[in-house]
Amino acid sequence: MFAKQQLDPPSVPKRAIPYNFEDIMESIEEGYCETNRSLVLTRINRAFAVLLGYSKNELLEKNIKSFIKSSSYNPLQVAIDSSATTSVITTSDRFELLNKDGKITIVDVLIFPVVSLNDSVDDGYQFILKKNTILDKGNELLQNAVDEREYEEAIARANLMTVEAEMTRIELKQVFNTAADGMWVLDGDFNINRVNHAMLQMLGESEEHVLGKKCHAIFQNTLCHTAQCPMVKISEGCERVECDIEDNHDAVATPYILTATAFKDIGGDFAGIVESFKDNSERKKIEAALKKANLELQRLVSVDGLTQISNRRHFDYQFQREWNRSIRENEPISLIMCDVDFFKQYNDFYGHQKGDDCLRQVARAIENSAKRPADLVARYGGEEFVVVLPNTPNQGALIVANTVLKAIKRLQIPHEKSEVAAVVTLSLGVSTIVPQKGIDSKQLVEVADEALYHAKENGRDQVVSKRV
DSSP, rough: OOOOOOOOOOOOOOOOOOOOHHHHHHHHSSSSEOOOOOEEEEEEEEEHHHHTTHHHHHTTTTTTGGGGGGHHHHHHHHHHHHHHHHOSSSEEEEEEEEEEEEEEEEEEEEEEOOOOOOOOOEEEEEEEEEOOOOOGGHHHHHHHHHHHHHHHHHHHEEEGGGGSSSSSSSOOOHHHOOOOSEEEEETTTTTEEEEEEHHHHHHHHHHHHTTSBHHHHHHOOTTTTTOOOOHHHHHTTTTTEEEEEEEEGOOOEEEEEEEEEEEEOOOOEEEEEEEEEEOHHHHHHHHHHHHHHHHHHHHHHHHHHTTBBBBBHHHHHHHHHHHHHHHHTTEEEEEEEEEEEEEEHHHHHHHHHHHHHHHHHHHHHHHHOOOOOOOOEEEEEETEEEEEEOOHHHHHHHHHHHHHHHHHHOOOOOOTTTOOOOOOOEEEEEEEEEEOOTTTTTHHHHHHHHHHHHHHHSSSSEEEEEEO
């Protein structure tokens, strides 16, 4: 199915897999416990004790009902009775646990009777508990995807117990084979000892073709034959590996979340690993959509809604960045303040819709006059615009300002109420400085504003420059 590389896989200890029930239970992140028929706790794992906030010794020989809210008694009992009657797995959703500190933890529960190797029902029950996270409505789209992933991974980790084991007290083969995620069990020599139906479907292979083969010969991915191989990392001491991988089957890159945990023999030594593979395509699509939405949101908060050029907020941010850069590089920076002449009279005479259209045309003309990528044109407020010209001396700023002045006149927007021309015109103020540490950037804005004031006082429709 995949081309086998010539490089031999990293060496790991060679062992058969005598599965140790205690190691399995302690390696999973879900709470696990066993009770007798009276629901008295007889065995628990570390995750169950952590979930309730007690030590193991504090929990053993206590009735499990001592740690649940009374409102959960009936649905739990129904699930227990169903499990005892049918000898199959049952579930109870939103089961409410009482923590040691008195707080309530909501969990989902898998319940099944204790089954011996000869399929007879022993006197007791087994529980697997997974936290049920309450979602924040504002992040529902992404969180639903993440919560679904966590829940399915919990089922996958619970399904690790379904591996047919000579020394284990439970058999969850049915759950293993009906899990949504592909899973297999590897020994220390990379041989596939067990594979579930979802994995076979993902591979497009039969069980006979897969069992006994090397994992990298059947499903070669981006971690094979590298130091990041889960088998290598777990054999070196990692308890659990979770990472993103890609499979290039059929020339289509499919992203997966790979989760791997260890199996240990009776002596506690490394014996092999269990790997689960979750198709990550949908989550990747959601992340891409959210990234696109965030970029659009950033654009919207930086753009003036009327003119579609930068707004005052973006100007303040970008101007300060350019100011700091000019200090570091000892370069001049210039500013042009622009104001539409007699705009109030224009609005009063032509109406606000015509006024809005006038501002849009003026904004485009100014933007087209400042042609360098680093130049910034922004709406400063009302009918005022500002142009930031990094690394530009005063003479260059005057050239840009006069270009703007001419561009506005070329628009030939009629203005019968103007006192200086029959068309819309601008007044412009220019200021330039080579900034130094200790000088406030506001000074450049204030001087450009003073120059703009003088341009208006001198008859408008002109450029006035003033140095800081």
